[in-house]
Amino acid sequence: xxxxRLRAITRxxxxxxxxxxxxxxxIFVVPIAITALLGWVLRDQQVVPTRVAVVDLDRxxxxxxxxxxxxxxxxxxxELVEGLAGEPAARDALANDRADVVVILPSGFGATLVxxxxxxxxxxxxGADPIGDGAKLGQLQRAVSTALLRLAPGSPSERVTFARQxxxxxxxxxxxxxxxxxxxxxxxxxxxxILTGISFxxxxxxxxxxxxLATPITKPEIVLGYSLGFGIFAxxxxxxxxxxxxxxxxxxxxxxxxxxxxxxHVPIAGxxxxxxVLALLLALGAVNLGIFLSTFARTELQVLQFIPxxxxxxxxxxxxxxxxxxxxxxxxxxxxxxxxxxxxxALRDVMIRGHDLTAAxxxxxxxxxxxxxxxxxxxxxxxxxxxxx
Amino acid sequence: MGxxxxxxxxxxxxxxxxxxxxxxxxxxxxxxxxxxxxxxxxYGLIGPNxxxxxxxxxxxxxxxxxxxxxxxxxxTVMPSRPLLERIGYMPQADGIxxxxxxxxxxxxxxxxxxxxxxxxxxxxxxxxxxxxxxSTPALELSGGMRRHLSLxxxxxxxxxxxxxxxxxxxxxxxxxxxxxxxxRRLAALGRTLLVASxxxxxxxxxxxxxxxxxxxxxxxxxxxxxxxxxxxxxxETAFLQFAGLDDNGAPLAGSGPAGPAAGAS
Numbered sequence: 001x002x003x004x005r006l007r008a009i010t011r012x013x014x015x016x017x018x019x020x021x022x023x024x025x026x027i028f029v030v031p032i033a034i035t036a037l038l039g040w041v042l043r044d045q046q047v048v049p050t051r052v053a054v055v056d057l058d059r060x061x062x063x064x065x066x067x068x069x070x071x072x073x074x075x076x077x078x079e080l081v082e083g084l085a086g087e088p089a090a091r092d093a094l095a096n097d098r099a100d101v102v103v104i105l106p107s108g109f110g111a112t113l114v115x116x117x118x119x120x121x122x123x124x125x126x127g128a129d130p131i132g133d134g135a136k137l138g139q140l141q142r143a144v145s146t147a148l149l150r151l152a153p154g155s156p157s158e159r160v161t162f163a164r165q166x167x168x169x170x171x172x173x174x175x176x177x178x179x180x181x182x183x184x185x186x187x188x189x190x191x192x193x194i195l196t197g198i199s200f201x202x203x204x205x206x207x208x209x210x211x212x213l214a215t216p217i218t219k220p221e222i223v224l225g226y227s228l229g230f231g232i233f234a235x236x237x238x239x240x241x242x243x244x245x246x247x248x249x250x251x252x253x254x255x256x257x258x259x260x261x262x263x264x265h266v267p268i269a270g271x272x273x274x275x276x277v278l279a280l281l282l283a284l285g286a287v288n289l290g291i292f293l294s295t296f297a298r299t300e301l302q303v304l305q306f307i308p309x310x311x312x313x314x315x316x317x318x319x320x321x322x323x324x325x326x327x328x329x330x331x332x333x334x335x336x337x338x339x340x341x342x343x344x345x346a347l348r349d350v351m352i353r354g355h356d357l358t359a360a361x362x363x364x365x366x367x368x369x370x371x372x373x374x375x376x377x378x379x380x381x382x383x384x385x386x387x388x389x
Numbered sequence: 390m391g392x393x394x395x396x397x398x399x400x401x402x403x404x405x406x407x408x409x410x411x412x413x414x415x416x417x418x419x420x421x422x423x424x425x426x427x428x429x430x431x432y433g434l435i436g437p438n439x440x441x442x443x444x445x446x447x448x449x450x451x452x453x454x455x456x457x458x459x460x461x462x463x464x465t466v467m468p469s470r471p472l473l474e475r476i477g478y479m480p481q482a483d484g485i486x487x488x489x490x491x492x493x494x495x496x497x498x499x500x501x502x503x504x505x506x507x508x509x510x511x512x513x514x515x516x517x518x519x520x521x522x523x524s525t526p527a528l529e530l531s532g533g534m535r536r537h538l539s540l541x542x543x544x545x546x547x548x549x550x551x552x553x554x555x556x557x558x559x560x561x562x563x564x565x566x567x568x569x570x571x572x573r574r575l576a577a578l579g580r581t582l583l584v585a586s587x588x589x590x591x592x593x594x595x596x597x598x599x600x601x602x603x604x605x606x607x608x609x610x611x612x613x614x615x616x617x618x619x620x621x622x623x624x625e626t627a628f629l630q631f632a633g634l635d636d637n638g639a640p641l642a643g644s645g646p647a648g649p650a651a652g653a654s
Contacts, residue, residue, distance in 0.1 A: 206487075207480050207484035211543075215502060
């Protein structure tokens with residue numbers, strides 16, 4: 001151990017950091033920026049009032065219980081949706097995002113209570129957001145208890161049970177069932193972006209781009225060639241990831257190895273092919289985003305630095321972990337310009353809600369993802385400097 | 390007449406520039422170059438680092454646009470994408486894909502010129518004596534062999550005009566001799582070569598020399614002519630004298646090209 005040599009190495013590393021302001025910024029500024037963004041998103045969550053509807057199939061107490069639940073809900077900060085006549089209408093309202101929770105008073109509900117039995121209320125939610133549903137159920141149960149107490153003080157609230165139903169997935173669905181469909185898109189986007197960014201950076205610094213541009217190739221040929229080449233691997237990646245998410249392969253115990261199952265076996269309501277198309281469109285955008293951003297990097301390390309700057313904020317804002325509607329008001333327009341936001345919503349539409357190509361949301365997402373991919377193609381081509389197209 | 394079936398007009402220069410100028414902010418990288426180079430010859434573009442060699446070549450290949458003036462290659466004003474079919478360019482950096490094999494590199498560049506049959510690619514590999522290394526990743530080649538591969542990639546479409554930016558930099562004398570033998574064969578086939586170099590002992594192998602400094606061609610002629618005109622037996626001394634510098638490279642009072650000694654290569 002020679003302290004001088006030790007010092008030489010330490011000092012050289014300090015010098016290198018001083019010469020690389022961007023990396024300095026990365027280790028000091030970016031963590032603060034991301035933590036601040038996360039804090040902002042979590043603390044300034046928009047409180048979106050839960051929309052409740054009461055479907056009274058029983059006319060319990062001449063409809064007074066339904067009215068009492070409604071007024072208790074309103075008093076508790078919930079928003080009342082009126083005019084849903086039966087269960088089909090209620091399911092339709094939930095599926096089309098016109099209500100968040102529906103309470104159904106089944107016929108015979110009042111009679112059972114009066115005769116001293118245990119009566120069951122049905123509570124319907126959309127089911128695509130298991131975490132959000134939990135909070136809404138709590139609010140609703142409080143409203144129902146309040147209403148029962150007001151109508152018949154001192155008696156029956158413990159004799160009322162709640163039966164949960166969902167329009168999509170099942171009441172038992174977990175967070176993974178809601179997140180896995182979206183991760184198929186997110187990871188594709190992420191890895192394809194990093195790979196193309198590094199690959200194209202190497203073209204720029206290795207002199208091969210210079211040589212490429214001295215051949216009769218056109219800029220669109222370069223950009224589309226990249227899209228096709230990386231598209232092949234993005235396709236394979238999305239297929240493998242999608243298969244892993246949807247399938248379950250049970251491997252029996254073999255010798256000392258215990259039995260295990262491979263795959264997440266997440267249920268899918270819609271077409272896997274459509275989910276694949278959405279994830280692929282997103283990945284093609286990422287190819288060209290990678291080419292575009294490689295202009296702003298001089299080393300592979302600097303490409304990796306785009307992860308916390310480009311990829312992480314998109315993960316926070318695009319509706320993967322919490323709905324875009326609950327983001328701080330200022331951040332919502334930002335979320336609306338991110339391609340990932342549209343892909344996330346459309347992937348949930350297809351895989352959880354079972355929407356197909358006829359759904360307006362899916363059509364919109366395809367158009368927007370294609371348009372954004374197209375925009376990135378143009379941006380990417382613009383960063384390839386050449387005097388002749 | 391080139392083997393690609395094109396006929397050069399009698400006396401029409403292969404490379405021609407008129408008052409060619411390229412500035413980067415205050416820096417005059419190429420500062421009014423007038424050239425007329427005949428087909429079938431090897432021209433040496435000789436000058437120190439930063440004298441404007443690379444910028445001049447990039448203007449001629451069409452990778453950069455002139456600030457003013459005009460560059461023509463084979464009669465066509467550059468930049469011109471179609472003409473790139475007939476231009477070969479060997480950049481200073483190797484410009485090959487290190488993870489790809491020798492053959493995959495060649496096949497890629499052949500493909501960019503629309504080559505499909507691979508016959509020409511095999512021929513070029515033989516020419517640079519890499520045909521027994523076809524499946525070696527470029528990463529594992531020696532520095533000299535990488536330069537060979539780089540040369541092969543710029544020859545794969547049998548260009549009529551070839552621009553070589555410091556082609557022999559960093560390679561050993563034996564390989565350098567081989568390189569010049571290739572160049573000589575190409576010239577004998579009617580190809581025009583412009584070779585940028587800062588090495589004077591290579592200059593003697595060219596048919597004609599262009600001395601460049603501060604973006605200006607300040608002397609032109611065969612090596613013998615240039616030596617005779619300055620009354621010296623060393624090209625280096627001739628260069629310094631034409632440039633208006635003394636033997637130590639310091640400016641002589643009242644002579645030499647004006648302007649600051651700045652340039653970009």
